Structure formats: C-alpha cells, structure tokens
Amino acid sequence: MTFLAISGSARRASTNTAMLRTIQQMSPAEVVIDLLSPVNSLPVFSPDLEGENTPPEIERLLAAIETADGLIFASPEYVRAIPGGLKNLIDWLVSRDAIINKPIAIAHASHRGEDMLASLRTVLSTISAAFTSDVFVSFALMAKSPAEIDDILRQPENSAAITGFLSDFADHCASNSNSR
Numbered sequence: 001m002t003f004l005a006i007s008g009s010a011r012r013a014s015t016n017t018a019m020l021r022t023i024q025q026m027s028p029a030e031v032v033i034d035l036l037s038p039v040n041s042l043p044v045f046s047p048d049l050e051g052e053n054t055p056p057e058i059e060r061l062l063a064a065i066e067t068a069d070g071l072i073f074a075s076p077e078y079v080r081a082i083p084g085g086l087k088n089l090i091d092w093l094v095s096r097d098a099i100i101n102k103p104i105a106i107a108h109a110s111h112r113g114e115d116m117l118a119s120l121r122t123v124l125s126t127i128s129a130a131f132t133s134d135v136f137v138s139f140a141l142m143a144k145s146p147a148e149i150d151d152i153l154r155q156p157e158n159s160a161a162i163t164g165f166l167s168d169f170a171d172h173c174a175s176n177s178n179s180r
C-alpha cells in the first residue's frame, strides 16, 4: 500500500509537515508513505494551463497521485479557511481523472481549525468519490517544534492512534479498489 501525504503548509518548521514526516517514519513495513510539501512551488492554477499546456511540476504531482493508493492531506487553518497554496493545488486536480476515485483521508495537527476542516472535507468530497471523513486522526501540535512533535507522536497512545489511522485508511483503500 502506497500513500502520498500532502502538507498544506509552506512553512519550514510546519507542524503539519513534521506530523506527516513522523507518521511516514512510523508506518508499518507494508505501508509506504511518500511526503510532498509542494504548495509553495506550484504555479497559480488557470484553465488556460491545462491539457498540453500543463506545467511539468503539475504533471509530476499528477503522476505521484496516480501511483498512490491513497492520499493523506494535512493543513493549517488560515483566516478560518484552507490556505491559498493548498487550495491552488486542489484546483489543479479538479478536472483530472487521477483524483476522481482516489481514496483520501485527513490528518490534523491542531486542536483548532474546525472551519478549515469543514471546508476541506467539502472540497475533497467534491473532487473524489472515495474521500472518507470517517478515517481521521488529530493531535494538538500547534506551535510545537518538529523535534517535540516527533517525541509526542511516539508516545504509546499517539503511536496507537497513528497505527489505527493507517490501518483504517489501508482498509478503506483496499475496499475502494475492490469495488471498482
């Protein structure tokens, strides 16, 4: 099972990216997680740049999505919404076949951000028929450093939550691929 984890934060010491990195390192042998934090390197979406005009970095993103069995999104909330960089990334995916039946789940690195989560759930369930809000994990990591996050997530109760999240998402991806 291969997952692609996408961080919605462009910040160097991002809690969302650090959380995804530790989840990547803690994943069991049968789960491979590739980590992308591309939101600050993508061009602004325009329908004029689709088809044969698609930029190479978008082609690479689409190829990575195509290859993955499932996507894990993690994002900060900015002004009670999805940050512009992540929304831009999602806009690039809307008209693409790679996303239509791609299983997607959310991991969350804050005790806040309910408006962003509600909006992200709406957006992801719009672009993919296989988005699940049932598979979800959340940790209160706001303002923690990457080293602190690594320590926190390796504590037994958090490690168990991550194992359960990855196992539930693998089951969701498997059942989705069986039903196609």
Ligand SMILES: Cc1cc2nc3c(=O)[nH]c(=O)nc-3n(C[C@H](O)[C@H](O)[C@H](O)COP(=O)(O)O)c2cc1C
Residues within 6 Å of the ligand: 009, 010, 011, 013, 014, 015, 016, 017, 075, 076, 077, 078, 079, 080, 081, 109, 110, 112, 113, 141, 142, 143
């Ligand atoms: C411009 C900006 C706007 C923000 N707006 C909100 C907000 O509306 N609600 C909230 O809970 N946090 C807000 N925050 C806090 C971030 O969501 C929070 O610090 C998050 O953990 C950052 O994630 P990161 O470490 O992955 O970058 C905002 C932060 C910034 C920089």
